[in-house]
Amino acid sequence: MKKTSQELPAIAGGKPAKTVPYGSQIRYGEEESKQLKEAIDKGVLFYASGNKVKEMERRIAGLTGAEYAVAASSGTASIHAAMIALGISPGDEIITAPITDMGSLIPILYQGAVPVFADVCPHSYTLSPQSVEEHITERTRAVLAIHLWGNACDLTALKDICLRHNLYLIEDCAQAWGCTYKGAFVGSVGDIGCFSLNEFKHISCGEGGVAVTSDEGIARRLRLATDKCYDREPGVAFRDPSFLANNYRMTELQAAVASAQLDKLAGIVERRRWWGRELSSRLQDLEGITLPKPASGCDPTWWFYMLRIKPRVLGCDADEYAAALKAEGLRATPHYIGRCVYEYLVFTRHSAFERGGHPYERYDYHAGLCPIAEEVLETGVVLPVSEAFTDIDLEETAEAIYRVARWFMNGCK
Numbered sequence: 001m002k003k004t005s006q007e008l009p010a011i012a013g014g015k016p017a018k019t020v021p022y023g024s025q026i027r028y029g030e031e032e033s034k035q036l037k038e039a040i041d042k043g044v045l046f047y048a049s050g051n052k053v054k055e056m057e058r059r060i061a062g063l064t065g066a067e068y069a070v071a072a073s074s075g076t077a078s079i080h081a082a083m084i085a086l087g088i089s090p091g092d093e094i095i096t097a098p099i100t101d102m103g104s105l106i107p108i109l110y111q112g113a114v115p116v117f118a119d120v121c122p123h124s125y126t127l128s129p130q131s132v133e134e135h136i137t138e139r140t141r142a143v144l145a146i147h148l149w150g151n152a153c154d155l156t157a158l159k160d161i162c163l164r165h166n167l168y169l170i171e172d173c174a175q176a177w178g179c180t181y182k183g184a185f186v187g188s189v190g191d192i193g194c195f196s197l198n199e200f201k202h203i204s205c206g207e208g209g210v211a212v213t214s215d216e217g218i219a220r221r222l223r224l225a226t227d228k229c230y231d232r233e234p235g236v237a238f239r240d241p242s243f244l245a246n247n248y249r250m251t252e253l254q255a256a257v258a259s260a261q262l263d264k265l266a267g268i269v270e271r272r273r274w275w276g277r278e279l280s281s282r283l284q285d286l287e288g289i290t291l292p293k294p295a296s297g298c299d300p301t302w303w304f305y306m307l308r309i310k311p312r313v314l315g316c317d318a319d320e321y322a323a324a325l326k327a328e329g330l331r332a333t334p335h336y337i338g339r340c341v342y343e344y345l346v347f348t349r350h351s352a353f354e355r356g357g358h359p360y361e362r363y364d365y366h367a368g369l370c371p372i373a374e375e376v377l378e379t380g381v382v383l384p385v386s387e388a389f390t391d392i393d394l395e396e397t398a399e400a401i402y403r404v405a406r407w408f409m410n411g412c413k
Contacts, residue, residue, distance in 0.1 A: 009407045010327035017400035018329025023390040035256035045252040048232040052255035064185040066212035068219035072226050075174045075196025077248035078209035080107035082192040085221035086168050088113050091359045092141035097127045098340035098373045100146045109352050114360045117342050119370040123293035129157035142168035147176035150301035151294050155181050155189045175303040177202035178269035182297040187212050203261035205254040269301050271387035276302035282398040288313035288405050308379040314408040322381045328400035333382045
């Protein structure tokens with residue numbers, strides 16, 4: 001890359017580094033339309049009577065290396081189904097990460113269980129195995145590992161911890177389609193892996209999810225957990241639910257679109273890997289910036305790219321740095337989700353429900369619980385990643401990051 005980082009940044013009157021619009025592409029097209037027509041022509045959109053959901057489940061099981069896949073109406077629903085299938089009950093504690101979406105936590109609260117937040121690793125932004133082990137109590141039932149930004153957690157260490165303490169390991173793979181860990185597809189290492197198919201993930205059907213497992217008994221409970229505990233197997237003549245479940249069924253229309261999207265996944269993953277790898281390569285010698293670090297043995301798929309600034313080196317904070325990048329034409333956002341989820345009002349006020357007690361009220365949620373996670377968010381600047389981005393986009397993005405960093409380090413703000 002030709003580094004012109006001595007040029008003035010746009011916030012100081014220079015010309016923006018981004019000279020052309022970011023590459024874009026149409027996400028849905030003829031392939032999705034063909035699958036949708038086949039589903040409609042079948043004349044039934046109910047999963048148990050059609051073939052699109054079944055076909056999609058078979059393909060995802062094969063893709064991930066799991067024995068079974070069970071579709072759901074959303075990624076959140078797939079996590080809730082996992083909690084139900086594993087028997088998570090009121091008072092149980094689930095250890096998870098504080099940098100995540102509420103979709104990871106809603107299922108825990110609805111089961112009457114208690115989210116317990118362990119800290120993260122400073123460069124991968126995923127669960128610290130050491131912190132997880134420090135938070136285990138006699139009430140701990142499972143670990144919910146969040147594969148953030150398309151990077152895997154340290155699954156070897158987490159699985160070892162879970163085996164030693166007789167805990168379930170659930171993988172939240174919503175941001176990690178295609179990510180591999182030591183040759184295995186994420187989602188296939190733990191007891192259950194949960195994926196999202198919403199509009200903003202690597203592949204999408206608008207809204208949807210899927211859970212994978214290699215345990216036959218768990219797979220059966222997952223199916224019941226997504227369908228009101230109704231057994232749809234042939235020959236079952238009556239309904240007799242044995243546990244509380246929800247209606248999280250996926251329709252044939254959602255599965256039709258998802259099946260077409262699966263055909264595109266390999267290309268999407270390849271391009272995103274190229275972007276993340278090449279951007280890190282161009283920035284590796286830049287002072288004042290800490291780059292995201294994949295877990296050992298992980299080949300990430302880059303749902304987003306979050307670098308961290310070193311305020312003492314740059315002489316600026318994440319807000320100032322992101323504003324300077326925006327002036328260069330980059331789509332930069334400081335702090336990712338802003339603050340750790342345990343600082344949300346639903347936790348600090350224990351206000352999940354209007355009336356009545358909930359076991360999570362015994363836990364004191366407040367700032368300071370996970371210092372590394374809080375520092376990650378305080379210093380993080382997020383850049384989007386898209387399979388549609390071009391070589392020019394890569395060069396101009398790297399140039400903007402260099403130009404702004406050099407300017408701040410020279411004390412010119």
